[in-house]
Amino acid sequence: MTPSARLAAAIEVLADIAARRRPVADALKDWGLAHRFAGSGDRAAIASLVYDALRRRASAAWIMGEDTPRAVLIGTLRLQRGLAGQTIAGLFTGERFAPAPLTQAERTRLDTATLADAPPHIAGDVPEWVLPSLVRILGDDLLPELKALARRAPLDIRVNTLKADRERVREGLAHLDPAPTPHAPHGLRVPVPDDGRGPALHVEPEFLEGLFEIQDEGSQLAALLSGARPGEMVIDLCAGGGGKTLALAAMMENRGRLVATDGDPRRLAPIHERLRRAGAAAEVRTPRGSRAAPEVLADLQGQADLVLVDAPCTGSGTWRRNPDAKWRLRPGSLATRRSDQAAVLDRAARLLKPGGRLVYVTCSLLPEENDEAVGGILTRQPGLTIRPPTLAPTLEAALRRTAHGVQLTPARTGTDGFYVSTVTLGQ
Known part of the structure; x- marks a missing residue:
């Protein structure tokens, strides 16, 4: 497919997403099935265009003066891809498979429109209703952080220290030119080309070997x-596919007892193969039956040294990876998540032994899901107290400390927007 044909396809996918209010992955999959002539490179390029357009939907529409799929994509080419108006016009020719030529109004908007007078939610590409919550946590850094949240996310990997060290994996992936992550001691960052098509890491020998x-x-x-720590009794209460379970196993050096479970058994499906590949020791407990079924962790109440709660949340901290999610988020969804978070925190507290630690994690920037959720469990469980973390100096300088925890953000730490808080029982 020509670059112009890819643009036309991206407009088609964006129109499908807008008309049917569906996740971007579903729309891209259906487009690919209906256009089997498109190769993998074409599909990847189209997906990159669509994701970029969703990242910059509000600001691109502002630049172009309308919120149509075509207008958003044209504005994105200028804002996200940095293309000049003349270059964009050369792609919108109306020739075979190319989008219709730019109108005079579109050319004028490309040449003259700016974001100088755009309100913060437009310049920052977020739903207007979440702006007050974001102002509370980001303060004067609001626009720089929102702009960072609208850029593409980096591609990071975590070296599995049960099998290898960072230098060994770096040497094995030398053809990809990875570099150490700024803060995580076992991380590597893999460069991604301008087209957004990252390397197929899942076929690398080091991945297949669990490194x-x-x-x-x-x-x-x-x-x-x-x-x-090694030797501890640790429970990963919202384990999902097992990403943090694997990290915990490595930290524990496969010594102690690590139990992984999740309220949704479907989310646990990938964990077994991932544990096997990584050589990680963990006991997976899968809930079965109805809500009235016995609690799968009933025998472990009051025994845990550490309970990790990677809580269900809005995912606002991952909007650079999942930009369609921010436009589908509604206030009612936030209220549902807050209720879920309170329930899982109460469940976690019952598993702690005296002196045990409850670590609450979200991939959210919204205080309602973070400090307010922790404040709620502190009120409901008077025996719990905050335990501020000790941080490496470089990380301390980058992140934000909040009333009850710490907040990582794209602009300051270069990461997704993660929140972490630790409370202890009785100490």
Whole structure:
């Protein structure tokens, strides 16, 4: 496919997303099935265009003066891809498979429109209703942080220290030119080309041998801040696919007892193969049956040294990876998540032994899901107290300390927006 044909395809996918209010992955999959002539390179390029357009949807629409799929993509080419108006016009020719030529109004907007007078939610590309919450946590850094949240995320991996060290994996992936992550001691950052098509890490021999996992540096740091130690009794209460379970196993050096579970058994499906590949020791407990079924951790209440709660949340800290999610988020969804978070925190507290630690993690920037959630458990469980983490000086200088925890953000730490808080029982 020509570059112009890819643009036309991206407009088609964006129109499908807008009309049917569906996740971007579903729309891209359906487009690919209906256009089997498109090669893998074409599909990747189209996906990159669509994701970029969703990242910059509000600001691109402002630049172009309308919120149509075509206008958003044209504005994105200028804002996100840095293309000049003349270059964009050369792609919109109306020739075979190319989008219709630019109108005079579109040319004028490309040449003259700016974001100088755009309100913060437009310049920052976020839903207007979440802006007050973001102002509370980001303060004067609001626009720099929102602009960072609208850029592409880096591609990070975590070296599995059960099998290798960072230098060994770096040498094995030398053809990809990885560099050490700024803060995570076992992380590597792999460059991604301008077209957004990253390397197929899952076919690298080092991945197949379990020497590394794909994991954002922020997620790596969140696991490290749990302070899991060899010999401890550790429970990963919202384990999902097992990313942080694997990190915990490495921190524990496969010594002690590590139990992983999740309220949704479907999310646990990948964990077994990932544990096997990594050589990580963990006991997976899968809930079965109805809500009335016996609690799968009933025998472990009051025994845990550490309970990690990687809580279900809005995912606002990952919007640079999942830009469609921010436009589908509604206030009712936030209220549901807050209820879920309170329930899982109460469940976690019952598992702690005296002196045990509850580490609460979200990939969210919203205080309602972070400090307010921790404040709620402190009120409901008077025996719990905050335990501020000890941080490396470089990380201390980069992140934000909040009332009850720490906040990682794209502009300051270069990571997804992770929140971490630690409370202890009785000490």
